[in-house]
Amino acid sequence: MYIPGGAEDAVLILDRLETHFKVRTKPFARPLSVHAVDDVSLAIRKGETVAVVGESGSGKTTLGRTAVRLIEPTGGRVLYDGQDITHTKMKNLMWLRRKTQIVPQDPYASVNPAFTVFKILEEPLIVHHEGTTEEREDRVHKALESVKLIPPDIFERKFAHMLSGGQRQRVAVARAMILDPELIIADEPVSMLDASVRVSILDLLRQIQTDRRVAFLYITHDLATARHFANRIAVMYAGKLAELGPVGSVLAEPLHPYTQALMAAIPDPDPENRFRKIAALPGEPPSLVSPPSGCRFHPRCPIARQGLCEVEVPALRELRPGHFVACHLAV
Amino acid sequence: MDGISFDLERGQTLAIVGESGCGKTSTASAILRMLPRNVAKYEGRVEFDGKDLMTLNNEDFRTQVRWRAVSIVFQGAMNALSPMIPVGRQVAEPLMLHLDMDKEEARAKTEEAMESVGLPRYTVDRYAHELSGGMKQRVVIAMALVMRPSLVILDEPTSALDVMTQANIMNLLKQLKEEQGLSYIFITHDLGLSSELADWVGIMYAGQLVEVGPAETVFPKPTHPYTQKLLSSVPRLKSEEKPDSIPGTPPDLTSPPKGCRFHPRCPFVFEKCKSFEPPFFGQTDRSACWLLEAGG
Numbered sequence: 001m002y003i004p005g006g007a008e009d010a011v012l013i014l015d016r017l018e019t020h021f022k023v024r025t026k027p028f029a030r031p032l033s034v035h036a037v038d039d040v041s042l043a044i045r046k047g048e049t050v051a052v053v054g055e056s057g058s059g060k061t062t063l064g065r066t067a068v069r070l071i072e073p074t075g076g077r078v079l080y081d082g083q084d085i086t087h088t089k090m091k092n093l094m095w096l097r098r099k100t101q102i103v104p105q106d107p108y109a110s111v112n113p114a115f116t117v118f119k120i121l122e123e124p125l126i127v128h129h130e131g132t133t134e135e136r137e138d139r140v141h142k143a144l145e146s147v148k149l150i151p152p153d154i155f156e157r158k159f160a161h162m163l164s165g166g167q168r169q170r171v172a173v174a175r176a177m178i179l180d181p182e183l184i185i186a187d188e189p190v191s192m193l194d195a196s197v198r199v200s201i202l203d204l205l206r207q208i209q210t211d212r213r214v215a216f217l218y219i220t221h222d223l224a225t226a227r228h229f230a231n232r233i234a235v236m237y238a239g240k241l242a243e244l245g246p247v248g249s250v251l252a253e254p255l256h257p258y259t260q261a262l263m264a265a266i267p268d269p270d271p272e273n274r275f276r277k278i279a280a281l282p283g284e285p286p287s288l289v290s291p292p293s294g295c296r297f298h299p300r301c302p303i304a305r306q307g308l309c310e311v312e313v314p315a316l317r318e319l320r321p322g323h324f325v326a327c328h329l330a331v
Numbered sequence: 332m333d334g335i336s337f338d339l340e341r342g343q344t345l346a347i348v349g350e351s352g353c354g355k356t357s358t359a360s361a362i363l364r365m366l367p368r369n370v371a372k373y374e375g376r377v378e379f380d381g382k383d384l385m386t387l388n389n390e391d392f393r394t395q396v397r398w399r400a401v402s403i404v405f406q407g408a409m410n411a412l413s414p415m416i417p418v419g420r421q422v423a424e425p426l427m428l429h430l431d432m433d434k435e436e437a438r439a440k441t442e443e444a445m446e447s448v449g450l451p452r453y454t455v456d457r458y459a460h461e462l463s464g465g466m467k468q469r470v471v472i473a474m475a476l477v478m479r480p481s482l483v484i485l486d487e488p489t490s491a492l493d494v495m496t497q498a499n500i501m502n503l504l505k506q507l508k509e510e511q512g513l514s515y516i517f518i519t520h521d522l523g524l525s526s527e528l529a530d531w532v533g534i535m536y537a538g539q540l541v542e543v544g545p546a547e548t549v550f551p552k553p554t555h556p557y558t559q560k561l562l563s564s565v566p567r568l569k570s571e572e573k574p575d576s577i578p579g580t581p582p583d584l585t586s587p588p589k590g591c592r593f594h595p596r597c598p599f600v601f602e603k604c605k606s607f608e609p610p611f612f613g614q615t616d617r618s619a620c621w622l623l624e625a626g627g
């Protein structure tokens with residue numbers, strides 16, 4: 001097994017993971033395969049945050065859900081704490097449902113508006129048969145305090161529909177934390193929130209991480225929040241890893257032309273911006289039913305070399321310490 | 332929205348920036364007199380090219396101003412395209428309705444408009460579901476341009492799009508501005524994005540404009556505490572600077588705080604802020620904050 005970036009002290013290892021979906025364009029037509037995740041190898045260390053970044057449809061959510069067996073992989077292996085769980089029966093995976101949690105994108109869809117905050121937070125404890133009634137009450141209080149919904153005895157009696165988006169997302173975070181997980185898959189946890197509350201949720205996640213050494217798979221299309229929240233960045237393009245490395249190294253010196261374009265496309269506030277064109281990529285991401293040959297990025301790549309890029313699939317190569325790139329021309 | 336005043340020179344862009352629910356779309360609707368049924372109060376003045384638009388009756392406003400002089404790309408418009416009618420017909424509609432063009436002439440103008448937004452001419456015969464998000468957004472922009480207005484209001488024109496598609500649309504808007512000498516009112520919640528077009532920046536909070544000034548001064552040196560906080564809450568991609576959060580949440584607009592509406596969240600709040608509404612202070616960069624009162 002070869003994992004770029006190493007797998008020491010890993011809580012989760014993805015080994016050549018592959019998730020394809022079967023879709024039919026018409027009833028009775030031959031099903032086609034959507035190559036949503038293809039040959040992704042990646043480890044998440046205990047207490048580490050890895051940001052998975054990429055355009056819509058690049059396979060980020062599929063990767064996150066496959067990693068915790070919410071979607072069945074088509075190929076490759078998933079290892080949790082060194083144990084191969086790729087084919088473990090669901091009924092033997094209750095412990096995984098406790099050790100790994102998901103914070104979803106849309107606080108309005110993920111938190112049942114007709115439930116009280118108390119009920120939303122108590123439910124996972126009941127499902128996993130944890131504690132007496134008093135103990136559960138105590139844990140709900142502590143969870144609310146840790147996400148700064150204070151005073152907890154007021155907030156726990158509110159119905160979710162009475163909360164703002166930011167408050168609902170805090171409830172979703174508290175619910176994910178209440179079973180004391182080791183790994184959290186946070187799928188765009190702040191993209192629906194306003195600028196002024198976005199940072200406070202990310203700060204909260206970061207604090208939980210340092211206090212309890214929880215590992216995060218932080219899924220986002222926003223490189224800027226990844227910079228401030230993650231230890232490492234994995235850039236996905238059309239179902240494959242394009243670049244992987246420590247945040248500092250990747251953003252100081254993006255080696256993949258796709259990462260470079262992604263960085264150019266996100267403006268920091270600057271009055272000079274209006275006088276220049278953004279170096280954006282033309283076209284659209286490719287179809288994952290028949291992804292481009294060779295490097296999947298070649299049809300949009302500004303530096304693609306004919307005879308090479310559309311022929312050979314680029315391997316992930318370590319060009320800087322811990323910093324990998326899948327591009328034939330990167331040096 | 333409450334007591335909004337600003338002016339905009341021809342060929343310039345004003346970006347209106349603020350958080351969800353602060354009244355950005357309401358401001359746009361008020362300019363175009365597209366008011367929701369339950370509007371309780373609508374007063375003030377809108378002047379365009381030296382003409383007081385408030386003196387026009389609804390019929391004159393509809394035929395002389397809306398679309399022809401001032402047009403709008405509505406928030407979420409690309410998802411409101413009809414699935415049943417080719418997009419070209421939807422773009423051509425105002426031409427036939429307001430300019431009495433015949434079919435051929437309208438089609439030719441529509442094809443031109445498609446080309447100007449970077450779409451092939453044959454797009455006119457396509458249906459919305461055959462187009463990608465970026466292409467639909469271009470159609471909606473063509474729709475706003477087809478009557479050749481001089482001012483276009485862009486309400487979150489890219490917020491449903493991916494970063495790369497967004498970048499391409501921003502490039503298009505820059506190019507159109509240059510080629511056609513357009514003026515824009517660019518509404519967005521994204522400060523970074525606003526700097527892609529803004530010559531002037533207006534910051535809204537809880538239904539009011541709290542700061543208006545040139546991009547050159549507002550981005551590096553904002554004077555209103557809310558603008559300062561908002562700017563420092565933006566995670567920067569190209570610098571190490573850590574983003575800072577703003578404590579609290581925006582107020583409920585059915586009963587906004589007395590005095591300065593930002594006072595419950597303001598780090599510099601003092602007694603006066605709690606009971607008296609601050610007027611604008613400052614020359615080119617104007618802010619409604621008591622800290623800026625002469626000598627303050």
Ligand SMILES: Nc1ncnc2c1ncn2[C@@H]1O[C@H](COP(=O)(O)OP(=O)(O)OP(=O)(O)O)[C@@H](O)[C@H]1O
Nearest residue numbers: 021023034036055056057058059060061062063288
């Ligand atoms: N259940 C499914 N059946 C068929 N195709 C699917 C399914 N789920 C996802 N896909 C396809 O797999 C690809 C990857 O989707 P995924 O949701 O993982 O992307 P993503 O990177 O999370 O995108 P976004 O940023 O929009 O959330 C897409 O082309 C999507 O249409």
Ligand SMILES: Nc1ncnc2c1ncn2[C@@H]1O[C@H](COP(=O)(O)OP(=O)(O)OP(=O)(O)O)[C@@H](O)[C@H]1O
Nearest residue numbers: 350351352353354355356357358367369406520584
């Ligand atoms: N027809 C209406 N009836 C009652 N309240 C309304 C109506 N339209 C808007 N509002 C309220 O007015 C305020 C301003 O709304 P507006 O749509 O202008 O905000 P916005 O700044 O455009 O927000 P967003 O960024 O979410 O689009 C909000 O509190 C909204 O709930």
Ligand code: SF4
Nearest residue numbers: 591594597604620621
């Ligand atoms: S007027 Fe007072 S409360 Fe309002 S922003 Fe200025 S200092 Fe803060």
Ligand SMILES: [Mg+2]
Nearest residue numbers: 060061062187
């Ligand atoms: Mg997703």
Ligand SMILES: [Mg+2]
Nearest residue numbers: 355356357406
């Ligand atoms: Mg709006």
